[in-house]
Amino acid sequence: xxxxxxxxxxxxxxxxxxxxxxxxxxxxxxxxxxxxxxxxxxxxxxxxxxxxxxxxxxxxxxxxxxxxxxxxxxxxxxxxxxxxxxxxxxxxxxxxxxxxxxxxxxxxxxxxxxxxxxxxxxxxxxxxxxxxxxxxxxxxxxxxxxxxxxxxxxxxxxxxxxxxxxxxxxxxxxxxxxxxxxxxxxxxxxxxxxxxxxxxxxxxxxxxxxxxxxxxxxxxxxxxxxxxxxxxxxxxx
Numbered sequence: 363x364x365x366x367x368x369x370x371x372x373x374x375x376x377x378x379x380x381x382x383x384x385x386x387x388x389x390x391x392x393x394x395x396x397x398x399x400x401x402x403x404x405x406x407x408x409x410x411x412x413x414x415x416x417x418x419x420x421x422x423x424x425x426x427x428x429x430x431x432x433x434x435x436x437x438x439x440x441x442x443x444x445x446x447x448x449x450x451x452x453x454x455x456x457x458x459x460x461x462x463x464x465x466x467x468x469x470x471x472x473x474x475x476x477x478x479x480x481x482x483x484x485x486x487x488x489x490x491x492x493x494x495x496x497x498x499x500x501x502x503x504x505x506x507x508x509x510x511x512x513x514x515x516x517x518x519x520x521x522x523x524x525x526x527x528x529x530x531x532x533x534x535x536x537x538x539x540x541x542x543x544x545x546x547x548x549x550x551x552x553x554x555x556x557x558x559x560x561x562x563x564x565x566x567x568x569x570x571x572x573x574x575x576x577x578x579x580x581x582x583x584x585x586x587x588x589x590x591x592x593x594x595x596x597x598x599x
Contacts (some may be wrong), residue, residue: 364458367387368454369452370383370385371384371386387421387422396460396565398411398412398593400455401455402456403438408456409439413457413486416486426481427443464491466496470562471498473564475564476548477572483565488502488528492525504533505534505551508535509534531555532544533545566590566594
């Protein structure tokens, strides 16, 4: 883990409720694809956010923060970042945290599963896999409630189109009549598409209550617990 100061370069909306934050660390940062950082608001107040950047981007860190009035955890973090940006101050971060980073030492196909802004966790790994020209099959499932929440749809479609082993599958829980893709819960779409999850390494990010359900359903669908990765596992039974 590194503790360092960072400038808040920009805060820009991705949707009505999701913001992209670019931080510029004052020294090169080291992390693995799929790790997260903590934004330090106080000695005993540290807020965790997945890093959307790939590890080679040592001079900038990208975060996707979903913040609404009802979500004080994220909203307070965003206000802390805005205050620093507006007053030309740095923020303190702890980077290189987590135990569910991408494993590259095997040849198993990969499923990246993200719910909502859990997308940032999977994006870091997807971009890294593309950068190193990974030849393993990679299926990226991104589940959202509304189609308008697919703020990186075009980017990830281009990611998949440029690599023959990669596939991007967006899943909309509450689709409009014009939506022609997968619908319903994102992990149900995985199980509908794949007969058995036994061969796969599976990386997951989303709400803790969601991840617990996904873990249990996937194991019932053949997934091997030791080949499933989510930092949420440390906080759920």
